[in-house]
Amino acid sequence: MATVLVTGGAGYVGSHACKALKAAGHVPVVFDNFSTGWRGAVRYGPLAEGDLLDPAALDRVFAAHAIDAVMHFAALSYVGESVRVPLAYWRNNLAGTLSLLEAMTRHGVGRIVFSSTCATYGEPAGTVLTETDAQAPINPYGQSKLAVERMLADTAAAHGGSHVIFRYFNAAGADPYREIGEQHVPETHLIPLVLDAVAGKRARITVFGTDYPTPDGTCIRDYIHVTDLADAHVRGLEHLLAGGGSLALNLGSGSGHSVRAVIETAAAVTGLPVPAEDGPRRPGDPARLVSGSGLAEARLGWRPRRSDLRTMIEDAWAWHRTGGFEA
Ligand SMILES: NC(=O)c1ccc[n+]([C@@H]2O[C@H](COP(=O)([O-])OP(=O)(O)OC[C@H]3O[C@@H](n4cnc5c(N)ncnc54)[C@H](O)[C@@H]3O)[C@@H](O)[C@H]2O)c1
Numbered sequence: 001m002a003t004v005l006v007t008g009g010a011g012y013v014g015s016h017a018c019k020a021l022k023a024a025g026h027v028p029v030v031f032d033n034f035s036t037g038w039r040g041a042v043r044y045g046p047l048a049e050g051d052l053l054d055p056a057a058l059d060r061v062f063a064a065h066a067i068d069a070v071m072h073f074a075a076l077s078y079v080g081e082s083v084r085v086p087l088a089y090w091r092n093n094l095a096g097t098l099s100l101l102e103a104m105t106r107h108g109v110g111r112i113v114f115s116s117t118c119a120t121y122g123e124p125a126g127t128v129l130t131e132t133d134a135q136a137p138i139n140p141y142g143q144s145k146l147a148v149e150r151m152l153a154d155t156a157a158a159h160g161g162s163h164v165i166f167r168y169f170n171a172a173g174a175d176p177y178r179e180i181g182e183q184h185v186p187e188t189h190l191i192p193l194v195l196d197a198v199a200g201k202r203a204r205i206t207v208f209g210t211d212y213p214t215p216d217g218t219c220i221r222d223y224i225h226v227t228d229l230a231d232a233h234v235r236g237l238e239h240l241l242a243g244g245g246s247l248a249l250n251l252g253s254g255s256g257h258s259v260r261a262v263i264e265t266a267a268a269v270t271g272l273p274v275p276a277e278d279g280p281r282r283p284g285d286p287a288r289l290v291s292g293s294g295l296a297e298a299r300l301g302w303r304p305r306r307s308d309l310r311t312m313i314e315d316a317w318a319w320h321r322t323g324g325f326e327a
Protein backbone atom coordinates (compact mmCIF):
# COMPACT_ATOMS: atom_id res chain seq x y z
CA MET A 1 0.00 0.00 0.00
CA ALA A 2 1.41 3.37 -1.03
CA THR A 3 0.49 6.94 -0.16
CA VAL A 4 0.35 8.85 -3.42
CA LEU A 5 0.23 12.63 -3.82
CA VAL A 6 -2.18 13.23 -6.71
CA THR A 7 -1.85 16.75 -8.09
CA GLY A 8 -4.96 17.68 -10.03
CA GLY A 9 -6.86 14.87 -8.30
CA ALA A 10 -10.07 16.94 -8.35
CA GLY A 11 -9.97 17.03 -12.16
CA TYR A 12 -11.26 14.66 -14.79
CA VAL A 13 -8.45 12.13 -15.26
CA GLY A 14 -6.99 12.63 -11.78
CA SER A 15 -10.25 11.80 -9.98
CA HIS A 16 -10.62 8.56 -11.94
CA ALA A 17 -7.02 7.69 -11.04
CA CYS A 18 -7.85 8.31 -7.36
CA LYS A 19 -10.74 5.88 -7.57
CA ALA A 20 -8.49 3.25 -9.17
CA LEU A 21 -5.74 3.88 -6.60
CA LYS A 22 -8.14 3.35 -3.72
CA ALA A 23 -9.53 0.19 -5.34
CA ALA A 24 -5.95 -1.13 -5.59
CA GLY A 25 -5.35 -0.49 -1.87
CA HIS A 26 -3.38 2.76 -2.12
CA VAL A 27 -4.12 6.12 -0.47
CA PRO A 28 -4.56 9.04 -2.89
CA VAL A 29 -3.85 12.44 -1.28
CA VAL A 30 -5.34 15.07 -3.59
CA PHE A 31 -3.47 18.36 -4.04
CA ASP A 32 -5.57 20.78 -6.10
CA ASN A 33 -6.32 24.49 -6.41
CA PHE A 34 -9.79 23.87 -7.88
CA SER A 35 -9.06 26.13 -10.85
CA THR A 36 -10.78 23.55 -13.08
CA GLY A 37 -11.49 20.76 -10.57
CA TRP A 38 -14.52 19.87 -8.46
CA ARG A 39 -14.90 19.32 -4.73
CA GLY A 40 -17.45 16.60 -5.47
CA ALA A 41 -14.75 14.67 -7.36
CA VAL A 42 -12.55 14.34 -4.24
CA ARG A 43 -14.03 11.25 -2.58
CA TYR A 44 -11.36 8.56 -2.48
CA GLY A 45 -8.85 10.00 -0.01
CA PRO A 46 -7.74 13.12 1.86
CA LEU A 47 -7.64 16.60 0.29
CA ALA A 48 -4.90 19.24 0.60
CA GLU A 49 -6.05 22.40 -1.12
CA GLY A 50 -3.18 24.36 -2.63
CA ASP A 51 -1.42 25.62 -5.71
CA LEU A 52 1.65 24.07 -7.34
CA LEU A 53 3.17 27.54 -7.57
CA ASP A 54 3.05 27.87 -3.76
CA PRO A 55 6.12 26.05 -2.33
CA ALA A 56 4.84 26.44 1.25
CA ALA A 57 1.59 24.65 0.39
CA LEU A 58 3.61 21.81 -1.17
CA ASP A 59 5.88 21.64 1.88
CA ARG A 60 2.82 21.34 4.11
CA VAL A 61 1.36 18.40 2.21
CA PHE A 62 4.71 16.55 2.06
CA ALA A 63 5.15 17.16 5.81
CA ALA A 64 1.62 16.00 6.67
CA HIS A 65 1.73 12.71 4.73
CA ALA A 66 4.45 10.10 4.20
CA ILE A 67 4.32 10.37 0.42
CA ASP A 68 5.78 7.38 -1.48
CA ALA A 69 5.16 8.69 -4.99
CA VAL A 70 3.49 11.48 -6.95
CA MET A 71 0.96 11.36 -9.78
CA HIS A 72 1.08 14.72 -11.51
CA PHE A 73 -2.10 15.62 -13.40
CA ALA A 74 -2.42 19.31 -12.49
CA ALA A 75 -2.05 21.47 -15.60
CA LEU A 76 -3.80 23.71 -18.03
CA SER A 77 -4.71 21.44 -20.92
CA TYR A 78 -6.62 23.12 -23.73
CA VAL A 79 -4.84 23.15 -27.07
CA GLY A 80 -6.84 26.10 -28.45
CA GLU A 81 -6.52 28.21 -25.30
CA SER A 82 -2.77 27.60 -25.20
CA VAL A 83 -2.39 29.30 -28.58
CA ARG A 84 -4.20 32.39 -27.25
CA VAL A 85 -2.56 32.65 -23.79
CA PRO A 86 0.75 30.77 -24.05
CA LEU A 87 2.37 32.35 -20.99
CA ALA A 88 -0.37 31.00 -18.73
CA TYR A 89 0.59 27.55 -20.02
CA TRP A 90 4.29 28.07 -19.49
CA ARG A 91 3.67 29.36 -15.98
CA ASN A 92 1.25 26.70 -14.77
CA ASN A 93 2.62 23.68 -16.61
CA LEU A 94 6.35 24.40 -16.63
CA ALA A 95 6.89 26.60 -13.55
CA GLY A 96 4.23 24.62 -11.64
CA THR A 97 6.03 21.35 -12.34
CA LEU A 98 9.40 22.90 -11.53
CA SER A 99 7.98 23.91 -8.14
CA LEU A 100 6.64 20.37 -7.62
CA LEU A 101 9.95 18.71 -8.55
CA GLU A 102 11.83 21.06 -6.23
CA ALA A 103 9.45 20.12 -3.40
CA MET A 104 9.90 16.41 -4.17
CA THR A 105 13.66 16.89 -4.07
CA ARG A 106 13.44 18.75 -0.74
CA HIS A 107 11.35 15.94 0.74
CA GLY A 108 13.30 13.03 -0.75
CA VAL A 109 10.49 11.72 -2.99
CA GLY A 110 11.83 10.45 -6.31
CA ARG A 111 8.97 8.58 -8.01
CA ILE A 112 6.56 10.39 -10.29
CA VAL A 113 3.94 9.44 -12.86
CA PHE A 114 3.39 12.35 -15.25
CA SER A 115 0.47 13.19 -17.57
CA SER A 116 2.04 14.11 -20.86
CA THR A 117 0.23 14.13 -24.16
CA CYS A 118 0.36 12.98 -27.75
CA ALA A 119 0.32 16.73 -28.50
CA THR A 120 4.10 16.59 -27.82
CA TYR A 121 4.53 14.82 -31.18
CA GLY A 122 3.14 17.71 -33.22
CA GLU A 123 2.05 16.97 -36.76
CA PRO A 124 3.06 13.34 -37.32
CA ALA A 125 4.91 12.35 -40.46
CA GLY A 126 3.50 8.81 -40.54
CA THR A 127 0.00 7.47 -39.96
CA VAL A 128 0.45 6.35 -36.37
CA LEU A 129 2.61 7.55 -33.49
CA THR A 130 5.07 5.48 -31.53
CA GLU A 131 7.27 6.51 -28.62
CA THR A 132 10.37 6.75 -30.79
CA ASP A 133 8.80 9.29 -33.17
CA ALA A 134 10.24 12.80 -33.11
CA GLN A 135 8.57 15.18 -30.67
CA ALA A 136 7.94 18.54 -32.33
CA PRO A 137 4.83 20.14 -30.80
CA ILE A 138 2.81 22.64 -32.87
CA ASN A 139 1.08 24.42 -29.97
CA PRO A 140 2.21 25.96 -26.65
CA TYR A 141 0.38 23.31 -24.61
CA GLY A 142 2.40 20.53 -26.28
CA GLN A 143 5.59 22.60 -25.93
CA SER A 144 5.03 23.01 -22.19
CA LYS A 145 4.46 19.27 -21.73
CA LEU A 146 7.56 18.35 -23.76
CA ALA A 147 9.63 20.74 -21.67
CA VAL A 148 8.41 18.93 -18.53
CA GLU A 149 9.40 15.58 -20.05
CA ARG A 150 12.92 16.95 -20.49
CA MET A 151 12.93 18.36 -16.95
CA LEU A 152 11.99 14.92 -15.58
CA ALA A 153 14.82 13.26 -17.49
CA ASP A 154 17.37 15.79 -16.20
CA THR A 155 16.09 15.46 -12.63
CA ALA A 156 16.23 11.66 -12.68
CA ALA A 157 19.75 11.75 -14.11
CA ALA A 158 20.96 14.10 -11.39
CA HIS A 159 19.04 12.87 -8.35
CA GLY A 160 18.38 9.20 -9.16
CA GLY A 161 14.59 9.27 -9.12
CA SER A 162 12.41 7.44 -11.62
CA HIS A 163 9.37 8.45 -13.62
CA VAL A 164 6.68 7.10 -15.88
CA ILE A 165 5.65 9.57 -18.57
CA PHE A 166 2.27 8.76 -20.10
CA ARG A 167 1.52 10.45 -23.41
CA TYR A 168 -2.25 10.21 -23.51
CA PHE A 169 -4.36 10.54 -26.56
CA ASN A 170 -7.89 11.97 -26.04
CA ALA A 171 -9.43 11.03 -22.70
CA ALA A 172 -13.13 10.21 -22.97
CA GLY A 173 -15.98 8.49 -21.14
CA ALA A 174 -16.71 8.46 -17.43
CA ASP A 175 -16.74 6.17 -14.42
CA PRO A 176 -19.20 3.37 -15.37
CA TYR A 177 -20.71 3.64 -11.85
CA ARG A 178 -21.44 7.35 -12.50
CA GLU A 179 -19.63 8.55 -9.38
CA ILE A 180 -17.42 10.92 -11.37
CA GLY A 181 -17.07 12.10 -14.96
CA GLU A 182 -15.91 14.84 -17.29
CA GLN A 183 -17.02 18.38 -16.47
CA HIS A 184 -15.14 21.46 -17.62
CA VAL A 185 -16.30 25.09 -17.50
CA PRO A 186 -16.21 26.27 -20.18
CA GLU A 187 -16.30 22.90 -21.91
CA THR A 188 -14.03 22.64 -24.96
CA HIS A 189 -13.80 18.88 -25.50
CA LEU A 190 -15.64 17.34 -28.40
CA ILE A 191 -17.64 14.52 -26.80
CA PRO A 192 -19.16 16.50 -23.88
CA LEU A 193 -19.92 19.38 -26.27
CA VAL A 194 -21.71 17.00 -28.62
CA LEU A 195 -23.73 15.64 -25.69
CA ASP A 196 -24.56 19.20 -24.56
CA ALA A 197 -25.89 19.87 -28.06
CA VAL A 198 -27.95 16.65 -27.98
CA ALA A 199 -29.41 17.67 -24.61
CA GLY A 200 -30.25 21.19 -25.81
CA LYS A 201 -27.74 22.78 -23.40
CA ARG A 202 -26.12 24.46 -26.38
CA ALA A 203 -27.59 25.28 -29.76
CA ARG A 204 -25.20 23.20 -31.84
CA ILE A 205 -21.71 21.74 -32.17
CA THR A 206 -19.34 23.38 -34.64
CA VAL A 207 -17.08 21.05 -36.63
CA PHE A 208 -13.67 22.72 -36.56
CA GLY A 209 -12.42 22.25 -40.12
CA THR A 210 -13.75 20.08 -42.94
CA ASP A 211 -10.77 20.39 -45.30
CA TYR A 212 -8.21 18.26 -43.47
CA PRO A 213 -6.42 15.52 -45.45
CA THR A 214 -8.57 12.79 -43.89
CA PRO A 215 -11.29 10.60 -45.50
CA ASP A 216 -14.19 12.84 -44.42
CA GLY A 217 -12.17 16.06 -44.12
CA THR A 218 -12.51 16.32 -40.31
CA CYS A 219 -9.79 15.76 -37.69
CA ILE A 220 -9.08 12.27 -36.48
CA ARG A 221 -8.29 11.54 -32.83
CA ASP A 222 -7.62 8.40 -30.80
CA TYR A 223 -10.10 8.42 -27.88
CA ILE A 224 -9.16 6.45 -24.78
CA HIS A 225 -11.50 5.65 -21.90
CA VAL A 226 -10.64 7.51 -18.71
CA THR A 227 -10.88 4.30 -16.65
CA ASP A 228 -8.32 2.69 -18.97
CA LEU A 229 -6.05 5.69 -18.32
CA ALA A 230 -6.62 5.27 -14.58
CA ASP A 231 -5.69 1.59 -14.78
CA ALA A 232 -2.46 2.49 -16.60
CA HIS A 233 -1.56 4.94 -13.84
CA VAL A 234 -1.89 2.31 -11.13
CA ARG A 235 0.29 -0.01 -13.19
CA GLY A 236 2.84 2.75 -13.75
CA LEU A 237 2.93 3.52 -10.04
CA GLU A 238 3.37 -0.14 -9.10
CA HIS A 239 6.17 -0.45 -11.67
CA LEU A 240 8.01 2.39 -9.92
CA LEU A 241 7.28 1.03 -6.42
CA ALA A 242 8.75 -2.32 -7.51
CA GLY A 243 11.99 -0.52 -8.44
CA GLY A 244 11.31 -0.29 -12.18
CA GLY A 245 13.18 2.27 -14.25
CA SER A 246 11.88 5.32 -16.07
CA LEU A 247 9.51 4.86 -18.99
CA ALA A 248 7.73 7.02 -21.57
CA LEU A 249 4.63 5.33 -22.98
CA ASN A 250 1.77 6.24 -25.29
CA LEU A 251 -1.73 5.56 -23.96
CA GLY A 252 -4.19 5.26 -26.83
CA SER A 253 -6.64 2.74 -28.22
CA GLY A 254 -4.90 2.47 -31.59
CA SER A 255 -8.12 3.46 -33.40
CA GLY A 256 -8.78 6.87 -34.90
CA HIS A 257 -12.24 8.48 -35.12
CA SER A 258 -13.13 11.58 -37.08
CA VAL A 259 -15.17 14.44 -35.65
CA ARG A 260 -18.04 13.36 -37.93
CA ALA A 261 -17.80 9.77 -36.66
CA VAL A 262 -18.07 11.00 -33.06
CA ILE A 263 -21.18 13.01 -33.96
CA GLU A 264 -22.77 10.03 -35.74
CA THR A 265 -22.02 7.65 -32.86
CA ALA A 266 -23.46 10.12 -30.34
CA ALA A 267 -26.67 10.27 -32.39
CA ALA A 268 -26.83 6.45 -32.41
CA VAL A 269 -26.14 6.13 -28.65
CA THR A 270 -28.62 8.80 -27.57
CA GLY A 271 -31.25 8.15 -30.24
CA LEU A 272 -31.43 11.91 -30.70
CA PRO A 273 -30.27 14.25 -33.46
CA VAL A 274 -26.99 16.16 -32.98
CA PRO A 275 -27.38 19.77 -34.17
CA ALA A 276 -24.08 20.46 -35.98
CA GLU A 277 -22.62 23.05 -38.33
CA ASP A 278 -19.36 23.18 -40.26
CA GLY A 279 -16.84 25.85 -39.25
CA PRO A 280 -13.22 26.88 -39.84
CA ARG A 281 -10.19 25.04 -38.48
CA ARG A 282 -9.15 25.70 -34.86
CA PRO A 283 -5.54 26.96 -34.73
CA GLY A 284 -3.10 24.43 -33.29
CA ASP A 285 -5.00 21.27 -34.33
CA PRO A 286 -3.07 18.51 -36.15
CA ALA A 287 -5.11 16.54 -38.72
CA ARG A 288 -4.62 13.08 -37.26
CA LEU A 289 -3.31 11.73 -33.95
CA VAL A 290 -3.48 7.96 -33.45
CA SER A 291 -1.34 5.74 -31.26
CA GLY A 292 0.46 2.92 -33.00
CA SER A 293 2.20 1.45 -30.00
CA GLY A 294 1.95 -1.68 -27.92
CA LEU A 295 4.76 -0.57 -25.61
CA ALA A 296 2.45 0.05 -22.61
CA GLU A 297 1.23 -3.53 -22.92
CA ALA A 298 4.76 -4.88 -23.24
CA ARG A 299 6.09 -2.91 -20.26
CA LEU A 300 3.07 -2.73 -17.94
CA GLY A 301 0.68 -5.43 -19.18
CA TRP A 302 -1.82 -2.64 -19.93
CA ARG A 303 -4.52 -3.02 -22.54
CA PRO A 304 -7.52 -0.73 -23.08
CA ARG A 305 -10.77 -2.46 -22.10
CA ARG A 306 -13.55 0.12 -22.43
CA SER A 307 -12.13 2.24 -25.24
CA ASP A 308 -14.43 1.46 -28.14
CA LEU A 309 -16.12 4.67 -29.26
CA ARG A 310 -19.66 3.52 -28.52
CA THR A 311 -18.87 2.45 -24.92
CA MET A 312 -17.05 5.73 -24.24
CA ILE A 313 -19.98 7.78 -25.49
CA GLU A 314 -22.48 5.58 -23.60
CA ASP A 315 -20.55 6.12 -20.35
CA ALA A 316 -20.20 9.86 -21.03
CA TRP A 317 -23.94 10.11 -21.77
CA ALA A 318 -24.87 8.22 -18.57
CA TRP A 319 -22.70 10.63 -16.57
CA HIS A 320 -24.08 13.63 -18.46
CA ARG A 321 -27.62 12.66 -17.46
CA THR A 322 -26.70 12.69 -13.75
CA GLY A 323 -26.35 16.47 -14.01
CA GLY A 324 -22.69 16.37 -12.92
CA PHE A 325 -20.97 17.98 -9.94
CA GLU A 326 -22.48 20.87 -8.01
CA ALA A 327 -20.64 24.15 -8.56
N1 LIG B 1 -8.22 15.20 -20.98
C1 LIG B 1 -7.44 14.79 -21.96
O1 LIG B 1 -7.91 14.40 -23.03
C2 LIG B 1 -5.95 14.76 -21.78
C3 LIG B 1 -5.17 14.21 -22.81
C4 LIG B 1 -3.77 14.22 -22.67
C5 LIG B 1 -3.19 14.70 -21.52
N2 LIG B 1 -3.99 15.22 -20.53
C6 LIG B 1 -3.34 15.72 -19.34
O2 LIG B 1 -3.90 15.06 -18.21
C7 LIG B 1 -3.95 15.92 -17.10
C8 LIG B 1 -5.36 15.98 -16.55
O3 LIG B 1 -6.24 16.45 -17.56
P1 LIG B 1 -7.79 16.67 -17.22
O4 LIG B 1 -8.54 16.59 -18.50
O5 LIG B 1 -8.15 15.79 -16.09
O6 LIG B 1 -7.77 18.19 -16.74
P2 LIG B 1 -8.65 18.90 -15.61
O7 LIG B 1 -8.63 20.36 -15.94
O8 LIG B 1 -9.98 18.24 -15.47
O9 LIG B 1 -7.82 18.63 -14.28
C9 LIG B 1 -6.69 19.38 -13.92
C10 LIG B 1 -6.74 19.56 -12.41
O10 LIG B 1 -5.55 20.24 -11.99
C11 LIG B 1 -5.90 21.29 -11.10
N3 LIG B 1 -4.85 22.31 -11.23
C12 LIG B 1 -4.51 22.99 -12.35
N4 LIG B 1 -3.49 23.83 -12.09
C13 LIG B 1 -3.16 23.66 -10.77
C14 LIG B 1 -2.19 24.23 -9.92
N5 LIG B 1 -1.35 25.18 -10.35
N6 LIG B 1 -2.14 23.82 -8.63
C15 LIG B 1 -2.99 22.87 -8.17
N7 LIG B 1 -3.93 22.30 -8.94
C16 LIG B 1 -4.02 22.69 -10.23
C17 LIG B 1 -7.27 21.75 -11.55
O11 LIG B 1 -8.03 22.41 -10.57
C18 LIG B 1 -7.92 20.40 -11.93
O12 LIG B 1 -8.54 19.78 -10.83
C19 LIG B 1 -3.41 17.26 -17.58
O13 LIG B 1 -2.05 17.34 -17.22
C20 LIG B 1 -3.57 17.19 -19.08
O14 LIG B 1 -2.62 17.99 -19.73
C21 LIG B 1 -5.35 15.26 -20.64
Ligand SMILES: O=c1ccn([C@@H]2O[C@H](COP(=O)(O)OP(=O)(O)O[C@H]3O[C@H](CO)[C@@H](O)[C@H](O)[C@H]3O)[C@@H](O)[C@H]2O)c(=O)[nH]1
Binds near residue numbers: 170190
Ligand atom coordinates in the same frame (compact mmCIF):
# COMPACT_ATOMS: atom_id res chain seq x y z
O1 LIG C 1 -16.40 22.20 -30.64
C1 LIG C 1 -15.52 21.43 -31.06
C2 LIG C 1 -14.48 20.92 -30.24
C3 LIG C 1 -13.52 20.09 -30.80
N1 LIG C 1 -13.57 19.79 -32.13
C4 LIG C 1 -12.53 18.91 -32.72
O2 LIG C 1 -12.56 17.70 -32.03
C5 LIG C 1 -11.24 17.14 -31.92
C6 LIG C 1 -10.93 16.89 -30.46
O3 LIG C 1 -10.85 18.15 -29.79
P1 LIG C 1 -10.80 18.28 -28.21
O4 LIG C 1 -11.86 17.42 -27.60
O5 LIG C 1 -10.80 19.75 -27.90
O6 LIG C 1 -9.41 17.61 -27.84
P2 LIG C 1 -7.93 17.96 -28.35
O7 LIG C 1 -7.79 19.35 -28.81
O8 LIG C 1 -7.54 16.88 -29.31
O9 LIG C 1 -7.10 17.86 -27.00
C7 LIG C 1 -7.34 16.85 -26.02
O10 LIG C 1 -6.54 15.75 -26.32
C8 LIG C 1 -5.13 16.02 -26.30
C9 LIG C 1 -4.45 14.75 -26.73
O11 LIG C 1 -4.76 14.52 -28.10
C10 LIG C 1 -4.77 16.44 -24.89
O12 LIG C 1 -3.41 16.64 -24.77
C11 LIG C 1 -5.54 17.69 -24.49
O13 LIG C 1 -5.24 18.02 -23.14
C12 LIG C 1 -7.02 17.42 -24.63
O14 LIG C 1 -7.74 18.63 -24.39
C13 LIG C 1 -10.29 18.19 -32.53
O15 LIG C 1 -10.03 17.79 -33.84
C14 LIG C 1 -11.12 19.46 -32.55
O16 LIG C 1 -10.81 20.32 -33.61
C15 LIG C 1 -14.59 20.27 -32.94
O17 LIG C 1 -14.63 19.99 -34.14
N2 LIG C 1 -15.53 21.09 -32.39
